[in-house]
Amino acid sequence: KAGVTQTPRYLIKTRGQQVTLSCSPISGHRSVSWYQQTPGQGLQFLFEYFSETQRNKGNFPGRFSGRQFSNSRSEMNVSTLELGDSALYLCASSPQTVTDTQYFGPGTRLTVL
Amino acid sequence: KNEVEQSPQNLTAQEGEFITINCSYSVGISALHWLQQHPGGGIVSLFMLSSGKKKHGRLIATINIQEKHSSLHITASHPRDSAVYICAVAGVLGGSNYKLTFGKGTLLTVNP
Secondary structure, three states: OOOOEEEOOEEEEOOOOOEEEEEEOOOOOOEEEEEEEEOOOEEEEEEEEEOOEEEEEOOOOOOEEEEEOOOOOEEEEEOOOOHHHOEEEEEEEEOOOOOOOOEEOOOEEEEEO | OOOEEEEOOEEEEEOOOOEEEEEEEOOOEEEEEEEEEOOOOOEEEEEEEOOEEEEEOOEEEEEEOOOOEEEEEEOOOOHHHOEEEEEEEEEEEEOOEEEEEEOOOEEEEEEO
């Protein structure tokens, strides 16, 4: 099976812009989670989607949003970018929940200038 | 206080040494994950534990639910084991609702 893919791999944006990141899970996986990784905070949970519904959300402002499509592919959107949004954004898929083994994508490196 | 505490933060070992990385958590959990991240690389899941002990090659992971503690052991360490090891717990929020909370990671360097 193909692994989790994320596009784009690298992105440079300026403050105030918005960005959309994409994640394609492993075939058959219905749970997709998104994470932000920074040197200072480490890995932090953004949200989880299952069957096109957001099942849980981390402690991030409303500028961070996401959705999941019927084929389980997921997108996350960050509006009104701030310098502090510069990070590696990772998605992970699993068959049902985050209690299953998580399969991580390579991540999207976002730089906000 | 973080919900997930890892120790040590940094660990340097000589090739062949036995390595132990610890993870303590303060919330009720349904599962605990050990993850590995090489510099500049992606994250790989090593173990998912809900009880007891698991072994894969030279890696062993244990969890004590009552004591809210897990350990990751590496036997006969090798330079290719050099990576960041991250503990993540799946906290129960109700039903099928869980949330992953991560430790800050342990940077392991194994010298030849």
